[in-house]
Amino acid sequence: MKIVIAHNRYSSAQPSGENTIVDYEIGALRAAGVDVVPFLRSSDEIGDLPPLRKAALAVSPIHAAGTQRELAALLEREKPDLLHLHNPYPLLSPSVVGTAHRHGVKVVQTIHNYRHDCVNGLYFRDGHDCRDCHGKRWNAPGVAHACYRGSRAQSAVMAVALGVHQGTWRGVDRFIALTDAMAAYLRSIGIEDGRIRVKPNAVADPGVVPLGEGFLFGARLVPEKGVELLLEAWRLADLPGSRLRIAGDGPLRPIVEAAAARGEVEYLGQLDADGMRAALGEAAAMVIPSIWQDILPTTGLEALASGRAVVATRMGGAPFIAGHGTARPAGVAVEPAPEALARGLEAVAKDPSFAANARARYESVFAPGVTLRRLVEIYEEVIA
Numbered sequence: 001m002k003i004v005i006a007h008n009r010y011s012s013a014q015p016s017g018e019n020t021i022v023d024y025e026i027g028a029l030r031a032a033g034v035d036v037v038p039f040l041r042s043s044d045e046i047g048d049l050p051p052l053r054k055a056a057l058a059v060s061p062i063h064a065a066g067t068q069r070e071l072a073a074l075l076e077r078e079k080p081d082l083l084h085l086h087n088p089y090p091l092l093s094p095s096v097v098g099t100a101h102r103h104g105v106k107v108v109q110t111i112h113n114y115r116h117d118c119v120n121g122l123y124f125r126d127g128h129d130c131r132d133c134h135g136k137r138w139n140a141p142g143v144a145h146a147c148y149r150g151s152r153a154q155s156a157v158m159a160v161a162l163g164v165h166q167g168t169w170r171g172v173d174r175f176i177a178l179t180d181a182m183a184a185y186l187r188s189i190g191i192e193d194g195r196i197r198v199k200p201n202a203v204a205d206p207g208v209v210p211l212g213e214g215f216l217f218g219a220r221l222v223p224e225k226g227v228e229l230l231l232e233a234w235r236l237a238d239l240p241g242s243r244l245r246i247a248g249d250g251p252l253r254p255i256v257e258a259a260a261a262r263g264e265v266e267y268l269g270q271l272d273a274d275g276m277r278a279a280l281g282e283a284a285a286m287v288i289p290s291i292w293q294d295i296l297p298t299t300g301l302e303a304l305a306s307g308r309a310v311v312a313t314r315m316g317g318a319p320f321i322a323g324h325g326t327a328r329p330a331g332v333a334v335e336p337a338p339e340a341l342a343r344g345l346e347a348v349a350k351d352p353s354f355a356a357n358a359r360a361r362y363e364s365v366f367a368p369g370v371t372l373r374r375l376v377e378i379y380e381e382v383i384a
Helices: 017-031 043-048 051-059 065-078 095-102 140-144 152-164 180-188 227-236 253-261 273-281 298-305 318-322 338-350 353-366 368-383
Strands: 002-009 035-042 082-085 106-111 174-177 196-198 215-218 244-247 266-269 285-288 309-313 331-334
Touching: 002 017, 002 043, 002 065, 017 035, 017 298, 017 368, 035 043, 035 065, 065 095, 082 095, 082 368, 095 106, 106 180, 106 368, 140 152, 174 180, 174 368, 180 196, 196 368, 215 273, 227 244, 227 253, 227 338, 244 273, 253 266, 273 298, 285 298, 285 338, 298 309, 298 318, 298 353, 309 318, 309 338, 309 353, 318 331, 331 338, 331 353, 353 368
Parallel strands: 002 035, 002 082, 082 106, 106 174, 174 196, 215 244, 215 285, 244 266, 285 309, 309 331
Antiparallel strands: none
């Protein structure tokens, strides 16, 4: 079996769980004997492009003609069985679906965000959930609010890309939804059930890691990730002697640095993968205080793999990670409000059973063998 994996990597200045998952799947598939041909682009390339190439980027989310020629040449040379698409923006464009089909290659796409329907891919604007563009052919509200990178011009390009490619997405042979909630999202934008398969992400197994102490938050310091909510909840929580460590960077960094200067939290700065593993090893639980419908936060999967409990808000895929509502939850999921999150922090700190359940949940739901079998099953179904 030969698979082309196509992905536009996010900027290295903006650490991405999606990049981590794509890298992991490439390695796992190769280890299982699958012939993987990466077709990768990186947003880091944009800064090094000559002026004329940069100017052409204005329409690359719509078509990216040069990329289509390169992909066509690769498909003719490699004769793959399938193309697996992750993020197409901005350097690949959804046009890769049509390019693959013209060469007789079927397409699977993993859905990591809401960008089939939303200009910024988050369903989040001005500090709150937003569905103003849901189901629309042309995302005029997203342009008016400059939802893509704070630019009306760039938002207009993305809105045109979404409108032009609505038909493109209906040609994808299978969509991989990371949770049942994402499957419901796909149905809400007109994708029929028969083309949707559910398969969560996995992360590599770190082995048994001795339990640390306190809580860790590791994500971009942006409003939707909920760091402001977390700081407010931490002040309300009755956890004498416990520590909260915060890792990440972004526009809300000054707020975190101010809290650290007051001695409320410990700020670790931006950490690489090794640094995050070390920080997780020193913690007893991971906090995911998202205030947007975060799909399936990778830090939560890494926490379970290391035997750490999860304190999450009831937003997106975080409750699924924590096993909310199951017989053996690996944490708690609470309303995205300071008082509720404070009580959640206290509950996990006082109940060791959550951490005891974490590793078992990882092994049964998110372990490499479990998810890899499911992925290969989907590939085989589409190829057949």
